[in-house]
Amino acid sequence: MLSLFWLGKPFKLCRIEDENDGDADYAKLNALDQVPLLFIDGDVITENGGILNHIGLEGVERGLHFKPGTREYDQLNRAIGFISSDLHKSFAGVWMPEIFHDDKKVQAQIKDKVVKGHLHDVIQHANDHLLRSITLYDRPTVGDAYLFALSQWMVDLYDLKSEFPNIARFREALLKDESVRKAVAVDEGKLKEGDGRDGFLGHVEFKSFVKEAVTRKEARDRERGEGEFTRLKAAG
Numbered sequence: 124m125l126s127l128f129w130l131g132k133p134f135k136l137c138r139i140e141d142e143n144d145g146d147a148d149y150a151k152l153n154a155l156d157q158v159p160l161l162f163i164d165g166d167v168i169t170e171n172g173g174i175l176n177h178i179g180l181e182g183v184e185r186g187l188h189f190k191p192g193t194r195e196y197d198q199l200n201r202a203i204g205f206i207s208s209d210l211h212k213s214f215a216g217v218w219m220p221e222i223f224h225d226d227k228k229v230q231a232q233i234k235d236k237v238v239k240g241h242l243h244d245v246i247q248h249a250n251d252h253l254l255r256s257i258t259l260y261d262r263p264t265v266g267d268a269y270l271f272a273l274s275q276w277m278v279d280l281y282d283l284k285s286e287f288p289n290i291a292r293f294r295e296a297l298l299k300d301e302s303v304r305k306a307v308a309v310d311e312g313k314l315k316e317g318d319g320r321d322g323f324l325g326h327v328e329f330k331s332f333v334k335e336a337v338t339r340k341e342a343r344d345r346e347r348g349e350g351e352f353t354r355l356k357a358a359g
């Protein structure tokens with residue numbers, strides 16, 4: 124979401140306030156039933172890496188990504204890969220310990236072990252090797268937007284200033300940015316309306332979004348004579 128604020132093109136947000144608000148038809152948009160999802164011109168893009176590269180390449184001139192074929196482009200994709208596969212997924216033991224064990228007591232032990240062990244090590248890597256200065260690449264990119272979103276989850280788990288000082292400095296620097304503060308306010312449910320200045324046009328309700336998006340996606344798939352992954356399957 125932060126990367127969309129930085130891009131500045133018109134967008135609406137759809138939030139799932141409560142998992143019980145689920146809509147079975149959402150799986151027609153993302154068979155993994157996960158967020159985030161970017162719906163653009165009747166097409167669906169899922170996976171943080173897929174979405175961020177799309178937004179980033181729209182915003183190369185704004186500094187959100189780098190031109191394909193450059194060393195910086197490869198480096199930023201590498202960073203997004205690390206953030207997506209290592210860092211993001213390492214929170215699973217904290218947010219969803221039930222996928223590892225049914226017993227609540229064991230779940231609490233899993234969470235504790237992950238926070239003190241594996242997750243700590245991965246954040247340490249980000250702190251020591253990923254953050255060269257106060258941002259990933261001397262200017263805020265879509266990678267920084269992703270890292271910032273995950274750093275929001277770290278705040279309640281760690282004393283960032285003493286344990287991961289580079290992450291703490293990174294957050295402090297980004298929080299001076301008006302778009303970052305807006306994105307946080309939206310995330311906390313404190314900002315509902317957009318004034319369109321930075322592209323934000325407010326919210327769209329979940330069920331009506333799913334209904335319209337499914338209709339448009341199916342029409343688009345029919346036009347092209349393909350479903351998701353058809354071409355990939357044919358190639359593979």
Ligand SMILES: N[C@@H](CCC(=O)N[C@@H](CS)C(=O)NCC(=O)O)C(=O)O
Pocket residue numbers: 155156157158159169170171172207211
């Ligand atoms: N590989 C996906 C992971 C996305 C992900 O883990 N999303 C979580 C929220 S942070 C989710 O939707 N969880 C619900 C579920 O898995 O049912 C990506 O990078 O976008």
